[in-house]
Amino acid sequence: RLSYNYYSKSCPSFDKIIQETVTNKQITSPSTAAGTVRLFFHDCLVNGCDASILVSSTPFNSAERDADINLSLPGDAFDLVTRAKTALELSCPNTVSCADILAAATRDLVTMVGGPYYNVLLGRKDYRISKSSYVEGNLPRPTMPMSKIISMFAAKGFSVQEMVALSGAHTIGFSHCKEFKSNLYNDTHYNQRFAKALQNACADYPKNPTLSVFNDIMTPNKFDNVFFDNLGKGLGLLESDHGLYNDPMTNPFVKIYAKDENRFFKDFARAMEKLSVYGIKTGRRGEIRHRCDAIN
């Protein structure tokens, strides 16, 4: 059974340890927040929020995190979970799941960079399976048509509005050049000066595949609604971001969120609460991992 105070008896310092770990990590590595939000999203959409994304591959198993779409997930996000787990194992051994750590840390990071606070139910167990072959078809790609992205979320019970609100996470963080490079030359949805600037920023990309650009060029480190305002000005980065503005199904929500940050925060918070319990495992369907990167 899930509850908001699941660890109040078994690990009373849970909230404090997560909060402290998050604060220290985010201050020393400011890209942690965006990386962790994406890590959590990629965990949840593939078979639920069950920490399956955290497992490392072995000679006998190619794990989720080695699926091509997950290779760009930053080490800092994994490191954050490891640090929190280490601290929690000292205070309350064998008690806190990696899935709960990731869910709570994500919430704290969103709040820390300016986004809304929301409640996270606790009591998830960690899944005993993680396979790279499960990933395909469960995560959206920027080259997918909006209708495909919509149906992918719908298949998991998320409405168009919830999908648009969740996509507002692109108000922080960055994307590697390869994720948007191909459509810069002939896509008329881009502001022309912006497209030129992106071409310059990515010019060396074939030699340097680590080159990347902020998702929200205006306020890249602040969780706000500026991402939605950018879209109407041709300042979206990914093709799918432009799609949110150009598709008649999603455009009304983009416009609402661009105008009304409170509304965006409310809808994002509610959608994140819903995402946070998607496909979770309780009881004997999962375990409390000793290490977040290995099944017990």
Ligand code: HEM
């Ligand atoms: C709607 C379809 C979506 C598509 C096609 C998409 C695609 C992408 C891509 C290609 C990147 C760049 C990754 C890189 O180059 O390292 C990215 C980054 C990011 N995505 Fe999404 N995404 C979507 C929705 C979401 C949702 C729902 C969330 C969270 C709730 C999210 C959170 C993020 C974050 C925070 C980053 C920045 C990561 C970082 O800075 O390390 N995305 N996304």
Ligand SMILES: [Ca+2]
């Ligand atoms: Ca998962």
Ligand SMILES: [Ca+2]
């Ligand atoms: Ca922003």
